[in-house]
Amino acid sequence: MDTRSVTFLPAGVKVAVEPGIDLLTAAGKANIEIKAPCGGDGTCGKCAVIIKSGKAKARRESYLATRLAEKGLNLACQSLVEDEDLVVEIPKISAMGKHQVLVENVALGEGVSDALREYLLNVWQLKDLFKQKHEDPLHGYPLNPLCRWVQLTMPAASLQDNRDDLSRLVLSLRKETKCTDINIPLSLLRKLGDTIRVENFKISILLSEVGGKAEVIAIEPGHRHQPLYGIAVDIGTTTVVAYLLDLRKGTIVDTAGTHNRQARFGDDVISRIVYAVDEPDGMKDVHQSIIDTINTLIQDLLVKQRKINEADIRVMMTAGNTTMAHLFLGINPQYIRLEPYIPTANFFPVVKAQELGIRVHPDAPVFCFPAVASYVGGDIVSGTLFTAMGKADAQVSLLIDIGTNGEMVLGAGDWLVTCSCSAGPAFEGSGITFGMRAMHGAIEHMQINPETYEVSYATINNGRPLGICGTGLIDGLAKLRRTGIIDRAGKFQTHLPTPRMRIGEVGPEFVLVWAADTEIDRDIVISEADVKNLLRAKGAVFAGIRTLLNVVGFEFGSIETVYVAGGFGNYLNIPDAIAIGLLPDLPVEKYKFIGNSSAKGACMALLSAEAWAEAQDVAGKMTYIELSVGNMFMDEFISSLFIPHTDLTLFPNVDL
Amino acid sequence: MDTRSVTFLPAGVKVAVEPGIDLLTAAGKANIEIKAPCGGDGTCGKCAVIIKSGKAKARRESYLATRLAEKGLNLACQSLVEDEDLVVEIPKISAMGKHQVLVENVALGEGVSDALREYLLNVWQLKDLFKQKHEDPLHGYPLNPLCRWVQLTMPAASLQDNRDDLSRLVLSLRKETKCTDINIPLSLLRKLGDTIRVENFKISILLSEVGGKAEVIAIEPGHRHQPLYGIAVDIGTTTVVAYLLDLRKGTIVDTAGTHNRQARFGDDVISRIVYAVDEPDGMKDVHQSIIDTINTLIQDLLVKQRKINEADIRVMMTAGNTTMAHLFLGINPQYIRLEPYIPTANFFPVVKAQELGIRVHPDAPVFCFPAVASYVGGDIVSGTLFTAMGKADAQVSLLIDIGTNGEMVLGAGDWLVTCSCSAGPAFEGSGITFGMRAMHGAIEHMQINPETYEVSYATINNGRPLGICGTGLIDGLAKLRRTGIIDRAGKFQTHLPTPRMRIGEVGPEFVLVWAADTEIDRDIVISEADVKNLLRAKGAVFAGIRTLLNVVGFEFGSIETVYVAGGFGNYLNIPDAIAIGLLPDLPVEKYKFIGNSSAKGACMALLSAEAWAEAQDVAGKMTYIELSVGNMFMDEFISSLFIPHTDLTLFPNVDL
Numbered sequence A, B: 001m002d003t004r005s006v007t008f009l010p011a012g013v014k015v016a017v018e019p020g021i022d023l024l025t026a027a028g029k030a031n032i033e034i035k036a037p038c039g040g041d042g043t044c045g046k047c048a049v050i051i052k053s054g055k056a057k058a059r060r061e062s063y064l065a066t067r068l069a070e071k072g073l074n075l076a077c078q079s080l081v082e083d084e085d086l087v088v089e090i091p092k093i094s095a096m097g098k099h100q101v102l103v104e105n106v107a108l109g110e111g112v113s114d115a116l117r118e119y120l121l122n123v124w125q126l127k128d129l130f131k132q133k134h135e136d137p138l139h140g141y142p143l144n145p146l147c148r149w150v151q152l153t154m155p156a157a158s159l160q161d162n163r164d165d166l167s168r169l170v171l172s173l174r175k176e177t178k179c180t181d182i183n184i185p186l187s188l189l190r191k192l193g194d195t196i197r198v199e200n201f202k203i204s205i206l207l208s209e210v211g212g213k214a215e216v217i218a219i220e221p222g223h224r225h226q227p228l229y230g231i232a233v234d235i236g237t238t239t240v241v242a243y244l245l246d247l248r249k250g251t252i253v254d255t256a257g258t259h260n261r262q263a264r265f266g267d268d269v270i271s272r273i274v275y276a277v278d279e280p281d282g283m284k285d286v287h288q289s290i291i292d293t294i295n296t297l298i299q300d301l302l303v304k305q306r307k308i309n310e311a312d313i314r315v316m317m318t319a320g321n322t323t324m325a326h327l328f329l330g331i332n333p334q335y336i337r338l339e340p341y342i343p344t345a346n347f348f349p350v351v352k353a354q355e356l357g358i359r360v361h362p363d364a365p366v367f368c369f370p371a372v373a374s375y376v377g378g379d380i381v382s383g384t385l386f387t388a389m390g391k392a393d394a395q396v397s398l399l400i401d402i403g404t405n406g407e408m409v410l411g412a413g414d415w416l417v418t419c420s421c422s423a424g425p426a427f428e429g430s431g432i433t434f435g436m437r438a439m440h441g442a443i444e445h446m447q448i449n450p451e452t453y454e455v456s457y458a459t460i461n462n463g464r465p466l467g468i469c470g471t472g473l474i475d476g477l478a479k480l481r482r483t484g485i486i487d488r489a490g491k492f493q494t495h496l497p498t499p500r501m502r503i504g505e506v507g508p509e510f511v512l513v514w515a516a517d518t519e520i521d522r523d524i525v526i527s528e529a530d531v532k533n534l535l536r537a538k539g540a541v542f543a544g545i546r547t548l549l550n551v552v553g554f555e556f557g558s559i560e561t562v563y564v565a566g567g568f569g570n571y572l573n574i575p576d577a578i579a580i581g582l583l584p585d586l587p588v589e590k591y592k593f594i595g596n597s598s599a600k601g602a603c604m605a606l607l608s609a610e611a612w613a614e615a616q617d618v619a620g621k622m623t624y625i626e627l628s629v630g631n632m633f634m635d636e637f638i639s640s641l642f643i644p645h646t647d648l649t650l651f652p653n654v655d656l
C-alpha cells in the first residue's frame, strides 16, 4: 500500500504511515508521546498540534476542534493523514515530558528544586534513595529470593542404585529444600540424562519455590557460580519503574523509569479499559504497550550495566493496580469498569516471560502482586507489605496513595480495611485547565498578596511557567481561600478589584501568570470549575478516610502513623494538605512519606519468599469496603466539599 | 536441488527424492514399510529388494550384499539413489505385512485360522473382544474419567458479593469437587470475564483431577451437553493400538491399530535408541515417527466415526515400555541402553497434546503410564493394573509378557517383584532364518513323521508358506525334539536318513517346506543356529521366572494364576510351551490369556481416576530385580538351555 510521511517537530522524527491513520497514532509509531487523557476521543483537547505543511482531514467536526482551529491548532487524534505528506509541530504543552531524559540531562544539578529532586530521586533513582536513607531493600526480611540456584551432589547411578534420573534428582532436591511438590518441565527432562552426567551427578538447579511448590526453571551441569538477576517493576498507570536486583547479594543494581506507553490510549485506567474493549485489536494494543514499555526499561538497565546478560535475568516481580495487572497479563479488563466492578482475578497465575514477550530469560517466572478488588490493586498490597502494617506487632496505621484514585488502607496486624475513592486525576494535573505533572516549568508554590492580589510563584527547575502541578494546586487552593478570593465552598468572589479576577469562557477564573511571562503564550488561570474539581478530589479522599474509620469505629486520634505513598506524596506540603481538608488534622510528625512503596514492596517480595508469602497473607486479610454501597461515603463526601470541612471541629488547628 | 524418482512395486507408488538417499528411507517417504530389524545397518539382510530399472550405488561392500547380489537382490538400506530414476520391487518377504488392511480385507471371514482370528481380534478389535467376553472396560472401577465436564451455577456478582471471577469459580469448584489445588491457565483466565457472564454465572468446566490436583482444561458458558472422548494408546515397539473411548458413557467406541512407524529405525528398542542417539536428527525422526503413527490411528478412528470431531477428543492415555515412553515424549533415551541402564524418568509429567503435535484437542492432557525401570515399563504396569495383582485381596500370581524382552511380575497385594530378561526377538520371528510374525502364510503348526521325517504343516489363513511364526517355532521345537531330530541340548542329529536334514551355509538345518511349495521360492528351514536362538529365548524367560521365585523364597506351587499377556501370548500353545521348558509345569487351568493387557489397563486408567491412582501405587510398590547383578540369573539361565531343563524334576509332567 502507498504510504505518506509524517515528520514531527521539534524532534525531526519522520515516519511512513498509511493514509487514514490519525496523527496521535502516527506519533505513537514514531515513539513520540502526545498527551491524550481522553484516549483519543477528541474531547480533552490536550493533543493539540500545529500542522506546518501538508493538509490533514478532520475525522469529524466539533466545538473543541473549531475553537482550536481558530488558534491554528489541530487535535492530533482527530486529524487523519490523507493524500499529502505532513510536517507536524508538537507544542510543549502537548508533549509528554521525557522524565528520564530530564533526569539525565539536568543530572540533578543546579536549578532543580528540592521537591523535583526528591520526586525524581524517588521515582527514578530508588537505588540512591535506599542508599541515602541506609534503607535495606529487604527491609528486615531474610534474603531468600523467589528464584535461586541450588547445588546438588547426588550419588552416582549404579546397578545397585538404579533409580531413574528424575527420582534421584527429586529425592536429593527434597532433602535440600524440604519441598515435596516439585515440578520439572518436559523441556528440561528431555535432556536431563546428559545434563546430570556431564559432571558425574553434580548439578545446579535454578529453583523457584513458592507456597510449598517448587518449580525447576533450569538445570546446569556442575557447581558453577552463576550470575542471577531479577527485575522488580512498579507498573503505574502513568509511570513505570523497573529495578534490576542482584539476587545473590540482595542488592539493587540499578533502576530505570519511563512513561507507561499506554498513555496514548488515555490517562486513566477507565479510558484504557474502554480502548481495550471497544477498539478493534484494542486489547492487543494496550497489552503490547505495557510489554513494550517494560522491555524498553529492561534494555535501558542492560545498557547501563553492560556486563549483564538478558538471559541472566531469571525472574520478574510486578506490582500494579488491578487494571494494570489485567492489561499486563492480557486479561479482559471489561468488568472492572462496569458495576458491580468485578476483576477477573485478584490472585494471578505465575507465567513465563516468553508467554508475555518480556525480554529476559524466556523461562523466567513472572509474578504479579495480588489485588484486593477492582480499585485496590497489587500496588497497594505491595505498599502495605512495605509498611509492615499487617505484622502482628503493628500499631494502628493509615496508608494513603493519592493518584487518580485515592486508595487507602487502615489497620493493624490482623485487621486491615481498605477502600478506593475516585478522587479524579486533579492532583495529577489532569482535568484542571492548566494542570500538569510535576515537571520542569510547573508552578509548585505561590504567594498572593492579600491586598493587591498580585501573585508571585516558584516553578520546578525555575523554568518559565507551563502550568500548575499537584503541590501547586493544593498550595493555590489554600492561598485562594486565605486571601478570600474564594469562599469556603469554593465560590469565586467576582467583585474583587483586580484584572486577575475575570469571567472566562466557562465562568469565573483567576489569572496566576500573564501570557507574556509564560512559555505557552497563554494566561495561566485557575477557574471556578478547577476549584470545584479540586474540592471534589480532596473531599473524596477525606471522606474515604472517614468511612474507613467509621466502619471499624475508630477516631482520628487512634491513628499512630499516616503513610503517604506515591510520587505525589513525597513532595506534598502536609500543612497545606491539612489546611484544605485533604488530610486529617494530625500532628505533622505522624506523617511519613514512603515514596514509591509499591516498587519497594516489589523488590522485597522478589528478594524474599517470606515477604512474598506475607504479601499473599496481607492481600487475603484485607477487607474491601465498597464505597458505593450505602450512604455513609456519600454523606461524608458532601460534608467534605468545603474548606476545610463542614464540621470545623474536625480541624481544630486549621484557621482559614 | 535436482531429484530422482523411485517407483516401488508392486504398489506402484512413486516418490521424488534427492540423490544420495537410500532406498529404505525412500520407501519410508513413500509410506511403504520394508523390514529392517537391524535398523538399516546392512547386517540383517531383511530389507532385500529387486532393482528392476535404473542403477543404484552401493553404500559399501559386504559379504551379505554380495551373496544377495548373486540372487539379483539388493539391500534397500545400502543402495543409494544416484543419477538415475529407479523402479524397485519389494518382494513379499521384505514387506511389512499390513495387519490392518489384512483384517479389513479378509473381514475375519472364511479361511482365517482360529489363532489368527483371536490374535487379530485381540490386537485390532479389542472392542469386540470386550463385548464377546462381556468384559467391562472399567473392570470393576467406578466411571470417573481423567477428564470430565463439571457444571457450576455460581451466585451472580453484585456490589454485596463482589469477589473476583476467579475466586468465585474456584470456591464453587471446590465445593463441587472437594479439590483444593486448582490450576487455571492464563489463556482461559484472559477471557473468563466474558465466559461466565454469557449465561449469568452458569458455566461448564472441563476438568482433569488427578492426585489431589485439578487442572482446568476448558471453560464454556452454560450447561450444554458436550461430547467428550478420550484416546487410550498401547505404544508397542512393533504395534500401536488406539482405542477411542466415550468418557461420558465409559464405553469403547472403536479401535484401530497399525505398525509402529519407528520400525524403519530397527525392530527392537536398542536399535531405535542407537538411531536416536547416533544419527543426525535421529531423536527428532524417532520421536516424530511415533507421533505420526498415533496421528494416523486417530485419523483412522475419526474416519470410522464420522460424527466425532478431533477437538472433542480431550484427553489421552498411553502405555508403552520405558523406551517407547521416552521416545514418545522426546526424552533422550541414551542411558536406558548403557550400563547401569538408567531411564531419565519412570514417572512422566502430564503434557498437552499440542506440545507433542498429537492431533486431538490442542489442550488435551496426555498421560503416560509410569515405568518401573529401563526394561520394565508402563505397559507392564498397565498389565499389572489389569490383573488386579496389586489389590489387597490378590492371590500370588505371575504375569508374563513375552516379546523381545520377557517381562514378568510376581506378587500378591502389597508385594510385587519384577524383572526383564532379554529373551531376544526369536518368538516374534526375528533373528530366526525364516521367522516371521503371525500373519497370512506363517506356519503355526506342524507334524513330523517320526519314521520318514516328512512334515505336514498348517499356515495362518491357509496361505502358501512364507515363514514360521512364534507358535510355529515353539511347536517346531517340541516336534524336532520329540522325533529325535535334535537332542536335549538342541544339537542336530545330522546322520538321520532324510534329505531334509542337511548342512547349510551356516551349519546343520532341517527343511520344513521345499521351495516349490512356498510363496518365496526358497526352502523354509530351521537351522541349528535357530534352535540355539530359541533355546536362549525360552531359557531366559524360564530363568527369569525362577529368579523372581528365588528372590521371594517361593516355589512354582505357590502360584495360583499365571497371566499370559501380549498378542503372542494369546495363541500360545501352553502344553507345547511347557514341553520345551518355556513356561513352568503347572496345570493348564492356572494359565489365563489376558491379551493386550497394556491396552486394557490404559482404557481403565483413562476411564477411572481410581484406576489411575492404583497404577501409580502399583508402579511405586514394584521391586525391580536387576538380573545382571549377582550370578543367580546366569546360573538359572545356563540350566535352562536344555529341553525342557537340566533339572527334570522341575518338569514332572513333561516327557520329551
Ligand code: FES
Pocket (backbone or CB within 6 Å): B035, B036, B037, B038, B039, B040, B041, B042, B043, B044, B045, B046, B047, B048, B075, B076, B077, B078
Ligand atoms: S540389512 Fe538392510 S535393514 Fe538390515
Ligand SMILES: [Mg+2]
Pocket (backbone or CB within 6 Å): A236, A237, A379, A403, A566, A598
Ligand atoms: Mg503507583
Ligand SMILES: [Mg+2]
Pocket (backbone or CB within 6 Å): B236, B237, B379, B403, B566, B598
Ligand atoms: Mg506390548
